[in-house]
Amino acid sequence: MFADQAKIFIKSGKGGDGHVSFRREKYVPAGGPDGGNGGRGGDIIFEVDTGLNTLSDFRHVRKFCAEDGQEGGARRRSGKDGKDLIIRVPEGTIVKDFETGKVITDMSGGNMREVVLKGGRGGAGNMNFATPTMQAPLYAKPGGPSVERFVTLELKCIADVGLLGYPSVGKSTLLSAVTNARPKIADYHFTTLTPNLGVVDLPEGGGFVMADIPGLIEGAAEGIGLGHDFLKHVERTRLLVHLVDISGYEGRDPVEDIEAINAELKKYNEDLAALPQIIAANKIDIMDPESDNLERVKAWARARDIQVFPISAATHEGVNELIYAVWARLKELPQTPKVFEKTFDWLDAVPEDLPYSVDYDEKTKEYKVEGPLIEKMLGYTNLLSERGFIYFQKFMKDRGIMDALKAKGLQEGDTVRLYGHAFEYYDEE
Numbered sequence: 001m002f003a004d005q006a007k008i009f010i011k012s013g014k015g016g017d018g019h020v021s022f023r024r025e026k027y028v029p030a031g032g033p034d035g036g037n038g039g040r041g042g043d044i045i046f047e048v049d050t051g052l053n054t055l056s057d058f059r060h061v062r063k064f065c066a067e068d069g070q071e072g073g074a075r076r077r078s079g080k081d082g083k084d085l086i087i088r089v090p091e092g093t094i095v096k097d098f099e100t101g102k103v104i105t106d107m108s109g110g111n112m113r114e115v116v117l118k119g120g121r122g123g124a125g126n127m128n129f130a131t132p133t134m135q136a137p138l139y140a141k142p143g144g145p146s147v148e149r150f151v152t153l154e155l156k157c158i159a160d161v162g163l164l165g166y167p168s169v170g171k172s173t174l175l176s177a178v179t180n181a182r183p184k185i186a187d188y189h190f191t192t193l194t195p196n197l198g199v200v201d202l203p204e205g206g207g208f209v210m211a212d213i214p215g216l217i218e219g220a221a222e223g224i225g226l227g228h229d230f231l232k233h234v235e236r237t238r239l240l241v242h243l244v245d246i247s248g249y250e251g252r253d254p255v256e257d258i259e260a261i262n263a264e265l266k267k268y269n270e271d272l273a274a275l276p277q278i279i280a281a282n283k284i285d286i287m288d289p290e291s292d293n294l295e296r297v298k299a300w301a302r303a304r305d306i307q308v309f310p311i312s313a314a315t316h317e318g319v320n321e322l323i324y325a326v327w328a329r330l331k332e333l334p335q336t337p338k339v340f341e342k343t344f345d346w347l348d349a350v351p352e353d354l355p356y357s358v359d360y361d362e363k364t365k366e367y368k369v370e371g372p373l374i375e376k377m378l379g380y381t382n383l384l385s386e387r388g389f390i391y392f393q394k395f396m397k398d399r400g401i402m403d404a405l406k407a408k409g410l411q412e413g414d415t416v417r418l419y420g421h422a423f424e425y426y427d428e429e
Helices: 173-179 224-234 254-269 293-302 319-332 372-378 386-396 401-407
Strands: 005-011 043-048 063-065 085-089 091-095 103-107 113-119 148-155 160-162 195-201 208-211 239-245 277-282 307-310 357-361 366-370 416-418 422-423
Touching: 005 113, 063 208, 085 195, 091 224, 113 148, 148 401, 148 422, 160 173, 160 224, 173 195, 173 208, 173 319, 195 319, 208 319, 224 254, 239 254, 239 319, 239 401, 254 293, 277 293, 307 319, 307 372, 366 372, 366 401, 372 386, 386 401
Parallel strands: 005 063, 043 085, 160 208, 160 239, 239 277, 277 307, 366 416
Antiparallel strands: 005 148, 043 113, 091 103, 091 148, 195 208, 357 366, 416 422
């Protein structure tokens, strides 16, 4: 069964705790502390697998937890870092926060790999806390906490062209005629219940991806007839080919069908309705010679500057002209498919009441910011990326941390340390 949506639980690894121990050897009476540091917790990483085209793997496995970091050991031995957990998804998968429905990341448009949850930092062992006045520290730092979240995975097919139309107008027949796809075809409504993708290869070396979207009915924008499940698969397309049955065989009015489908697109998504269209007037091989359906469709399209191509998907009549017209139009359109912008703000995931501390270390001449609030946010942010670093700066400002640092005397050029990360402060104001 085709699966294009799944709800899963993801959890990064907890950092390993620092260790408390002392060097004890026969001829070393005052060996000192030698407790090692804990290992870093594993990250949760989403990665595109081009061999996948559905989310069916997530029907049976719904919990994904990265490995915790190991505790530090005696003799200054550091704990082993927890293994990152890589979750492989098809290209075009959108990761959304389950509670808010907002986009965390879109695995498309060149975004092939992204760290979604960071593992907890490793805790410092007691070897790090020895001072001239405290030569035998009896404490170590615990590892940073893990971060967890319920997320929704939603697959939106990536295709250049989307085939639209009522059930049984011939979309599957056309797709099988011009691509390498082999959809099931039969003469009854709603034969196609899953999107089918096919590649159109042209002799000149060109080509494009075409998607056969299951037949729509009136009310699809409200979810009638699985409308929402189907419409989302044309959101990334650059061009729509609107198939209409002009044979009159089923007694349908082709102009009314075109207007009804376009009305559903507009109700579902204004941007989708604004996509360029080409009309394929199908089933000319069985059209009543006295019918005026084709002329009425042409008149309707002419008034809206839309091209019309009379075809027979069954006999292939007019199909080549349609395909080359589609290819020519695609070359005029932007090459990049739609990528959904991130709308989920990790600031909303971090409770306001988590504590933090701001201190100045005279020995290292550094300002230190620590506490559960900082640890939690570090679990959501990749400070090694420019975007992550800018986002964390915004977090520090919005939560009043920068004001607290300035109150402690922070000046331009001073160093601010956030656990394992150190930054030089520059005032942008």
